[in-house]
Amino acid sequence: MLEIRDLEKTFARGTVNEHTALDGIDLTLPDGDFVTILGSNGAGKSTLFNAITGAFWPDRGAIRLDGENITYQPEHVRARKIGILFQDPMKGTAPDMTVAENLALAYTHGRRFPLARALQKKDADFLRDRLAAFHMGLEDRMKMKVGLLSGGQRQAMTLLMATVAEPRLLLLDEHTAALDPATAEKVLDITVRTVRERRLTTLMITHNMQSALALGNRTLMMERGKIILDLAGEERDRLRVEDLLRMYSGRQGRQLDNDRMLLGK
Ligand SMILES: Nc1ncnc2c1ncn2[C@@H]1O[C@H](COP(=O)(O)OP(=O)(O)OP(=O)(O)O)[C@@H](O)[C@H]1O
Ligand SMILES: [Mg+2]
Known part of the structure; x- marks a missing residue:
């Protein structure tokens, strides 16, 4: 369970650029929740x-993961519990290492023995099976340098790397936004299957309002x-994109400001 209490972060405090990017966030995420997050550009x-x-420390508030206060825990310690994917397929993998080597690093992460670059055969077989299930031709490219993979293949692989070590939380920051529509759909499909099969507690930022309402159990x-x-439950089930836009402008007194969201790209 993720519990966030009264989280606040102001950048460039005391300067003309002062900006409160997090303004008292309260959020409780029970295990297995799959939450989609929408919002205008710069919403935080x-x-x-x-x-x-743990990329930075907040000015106030607390973050607890399974009861443990991780608010000021070093980033590399949290990385064992939290998987994250970004929009940029280049992030999250080592381009000069092979698919197998990258997976080996992720797979042995957090275990007691020293980092193993080579995988045991049974582990390699297990990972190859998981890659094959993605239907992106990755299982035949275990010895290929990751830098040579397509963006979609890299995101699928990064997803496997982020989830193979049983994270307590999976964060997806517009991880399909840089892919062409067909590949984005494929990676999204793999994501939904992975989250469901592994019952991962997941937060997914997306600019696609349609999929924000269709995927997961809360928005x-x-x-x-x-x-x-x-939004969750029946209220969310009934909601269409138009309703969401109406609710937004009703509350904010203006139209939503996110070009990509509105263009539905
Ligand atoms: N390290 C930083 N230093 C200064 N300002 C920052 C920093 N990180 C974020 N901000 C500012 O905080 C605000 C929130 O940014 P954030 O990246 O969280 O927005 P976002 O909701 O992810 O938007 P987008 O949809 O465009 O990705 C922005 O005004 C941004 O410029
Ligand atoms: Mg963003």
Whole structure:
């Protein structure tokens, strides 16, 4: 379970650029929740993820994961419990290492023995099976350098790397946004299957309102560092994109400002 209490972060405090990116975030995520996050540009969505992964420390508030206070825990310690994928397929993998070597690093992460570059045969077979299930031709490219893979193949592989060591939390920051539509759909499909099969507690930022409402069991809307809508259950089931836009402008007194969201790309 993820518990966030009164989380606050102001960048460049005391300067003309002062900006409160997180303004009192409260969020409780029971195990197995799959939450989609929408919001205008600069709403604080990625900043929320950065606070959770430990890229910076918040000014106030607390983050607990399974009861443990991780608010000020070093980033590399949290990395064992939290998997994250970004929009950029180049992030999260080592391009000069092979698929097998990258997977070996992720797979042995957090275990007691020293980092093993080579996988035991049974582990290699297990990972090859998982790659094969993605239907992206990755199982035949175990010895290929990751830098040579397509963006979609890299995201699928990064997803496997992020989830293979049983994370307590999976964070997806527009991880399909840089892919062409067909590949994005494929990677999203793999994501949904992985989350479901492994019952991963997941937060997914997306600019696609349709998939935000269709995927997972709960949808948050962020605006100016706050969570302004938190939708689940029947209310969410009934909601269409138009309703969401109406709710947004009703509350904010203006239209939503996110080009990609509105263009539905
Ligand atoms: N390290 C930083 N230093 C200064 N300002 C920052 C920093 N990180 C984020 N910000 C600011 O905080 C605000 C929130 O940014 P954030 O990246 O969280 O937005 P977002 O909701 O992810 O938007 P987008 O949809 O464009 O990705 C923005 O105004 C951004 O410029
Ligand atoms: Mg962002």
